[in-house]
Amino acid sequence: MALLEVTNLVARYGRITALSDVSLTVDEGEVVTLIGANGAGKTTTLRTISGLMRPASGTIRFDGRDITRVAPNEIVRAGIGHSPEGRRVFPRMTVRENLELGAYTRRAKDEIAADIERVLTIFPRLRERYAQKAGTMSGGEQQMLAIGRALMSRPRLLLLDEPSLGLSPKLVQTIFEVIRDISARGTTILLIEQNARQALAVASRGYVLEVGRIAHQGAAADLTASEVVRAAYLGGGA
């Protein structure tokens, strides 16, 4: 049984249909990527999974449980962590306070401290910036914080929305290495990316979203090799 199972999801912003038919599954331990152009509905898909947006129809099941109309705070408790589009760290709070808020749903202080330590091991840069206000950090550091903060809820499934957006090529490398690292530590990941080549390189499977519906899907290697996907998302032969 899949850890996450999205079936025939339809979502609308007023009269505009953002998702017309999205079905996807993520198995325990996998890294799955959802690629597509701007406006294809990638972010909407993630927002609907984390309960921030109500779908018009369709179902979302997590670990066998129907979470389609469950409140966002309950979904975090159920085990889905979300690193949102545009990072959205709390700018006037320190790195430490941001990480502590990431563990808001949890109570055990010693476990939280151990997890902060774990996040600081994954992102040594955050240890250097521990007492610094998040808003004064660079874009890459904020992205690391956003991912680390999402990990603080100890998610079984981590949703990453465009983690490489706006970062220098070198930092993009770092972020993708971290994604591999988090996956190796046992967290299942659903990754949204515009950087399709890199995303397909870390993922085992991928889905291609085109104007609100899944246009292609398959093993990451097959998608990378596919002519259609190459032409549209991997910059052709260049």
Next chain:
Amino acid sequence: MNQLLRFVSLVAALVRTPRGRTALVCVVAIALPFVGRNDAFTNFLADAGAFVLLALGLNIVVGFAGLLDLGYAAFFAIGSYAFAMLASPQFGIHLPFWLLLFVASGIAGVFGILLGAPTLRLRGDYLAIVTLGFGEIVPQTFLNLSQWTGGPNGIGSLDQPSIGAYKFGFNALPYYFMVLGLIAFAVWVASNLRNSRLGRAWMAIREDELAAAHMGINTTTTKLAAFAMGASFSGLAGCAFASKLQLVSPDQFGFNVSVFILAMLVLGGMGNIPGVIVGSLILSALERFILPQGTNFLHGLGLNVDLTNSRFLIYGVILVMMMLFRPEGLIPSRQRKAELHAGEGDAGVAAQEQALYTEAVH
């Protein structure tokens, strides 16, 4: 001389530690009416104390949770009327004052939830407009429900508090000490809330509501809790204020009162408890002493200027000056200061980012 020196060094030592500062403030607060030895001054202290309570309550809503409430006087009205109806000849109900402190703040808290619920989806300007509307509706309602509220005349002959056989009467001194006790309680509650899980959730919502939802914070109940806690403080203020004045009437709770309380927060430092108290005392003193005295002074100079009539102009000027020169307030909270002066230190970060980028590209 030697003793004076010893005293000064004791005070200096106290100021250096947080506990010492608290102790010092307590001593000064208790000694203040005896130093003044003047009824008008004690009377002022007792009234100003009620506004300190109000400012502490509004600080939870606006300062902690970042929900701009322009109709906070509505809760002050509800707390005051709750006390008045349950401790006056109006219905012949005379519940004990000390019980009513809890009842009135409970009723105000419930109304905080009722009036807060419809505003949950609103943010920023829209929230401010709706709360402004509530602030107008509530006193109007009390004005028009005259069979219960006495209409424009309000409710008079309210019960006075007593401790055993000792009746507070018309002496301001016991009211002052009661208000002081309530302020101490309110400060204790507010500072504990600030450092609690709920307090952290409020600040997360203030910073970024969507990100707060991503953290698993239930934004609905968290915002309602802010409205309820903030409103319940005004129930305490309502009891203290109404029992001392012996009267409630709809005109005591207009828009100018809401703005007056909000101005206390802006002046003192939003989100910071000591700042809010200081801001509140300054504005109360301005209203009661500084403007009338200033008017007398100007009249003495032969200038026919009435500062009391232009007080809102003067508050306005003070607020504009604050926004220009010290937007974080006189005694700012750590975060507000960071927020308002962000950008001044950002040049370094931008340069660093550029350097990283250049390094990566080449």
